[in-house]
Amino acid sequence: MNTSKRTLSPTKVNLVLDCTLFMAYLIAMAPRFSGLPVHEWLGVAFAAAIVTHLLLHWDWIINTTKRIFNAALHQKQRVNYLLNLLLFIDVVLISLSGIMISRAALPALGLQVQAAFAWRGLHTLSANVALILLGTHIALHWQWIGNTFNRYVFAPIELRFKPMQPARPTTEANS
Template identity: 40%
Template sequence: MNLFKFFLSLIITIAMLLLMDPRSFYGLAFHEWAGLIMGLFFILHKILNWGWIKKVTIGFFRKSTGRARFNYILDVLLLAGITLMILSGIAIARTIDFSWLNLGGSRMFWRVMHTSSSFITLALFGIHLGLHWNWILQRLKIKKVKNGKEN
């Protein structure tokens, strides 16, 4: 299971970076479809980590460590950011017809929301990645080097 979680996280990371510019990697249609698929992968990521989410939610004010609380708040912000990215992406989609959703609002509003939430979420994602760096190194079997010595 840990290997699957690792590869899922790796796919989400690579997709997030590739999707930052809709025209640089296979065009707008790829950007829109891949964005939706990445959203599904994110949901799967949350499902696979549901035990941790449940444990920290229940003990948030009682027995969780400061780091666990910080990770939890960061995850909530990431969830909000990714939700805004997907919702605004649906509202401004050009190659997939979501007009039946009738989201309202101006195209400019949704475009600004999409761009802003993407950059803010990318920054939060970088923090999330940094906080899980040791876990990543363990999965890759890379030993940290500190002062010229392996740890």
């Protein structure tokens, strides 16, 4: 009896979530294209998805935090950690400043904040800084991205469209 269960691989979950985050960020960078209400709710969903992303990498966060001042830690890991920390702070700033200048999401919830000019400037600045940080983050993880896309996207597509190999004649048919 076949008792094997189809389980969702954590790598696949990470791939789907990371692609969704990337697409959401690109759309959020063009509020005039999406319209303000979509921009704001997408931004809120983005912040929630970032929390999920952090929870999925929680073990790495804890382990690397413990070893950050350890001389044995590889320099690349340290740079990666620092970059991720900056990216996290930046996402907090984007979300906080976005909420402070909200004209759709917050009023829809019956809330109103006194928008000050500085929040708008901070929102634009932190969103632009994220472009650099995210670009570097993707560059540092390029190998993982390439391998995972090959395994879960390109290889299954190739397998699906590969022409069927003609069946090899059996010895019985030959005789």
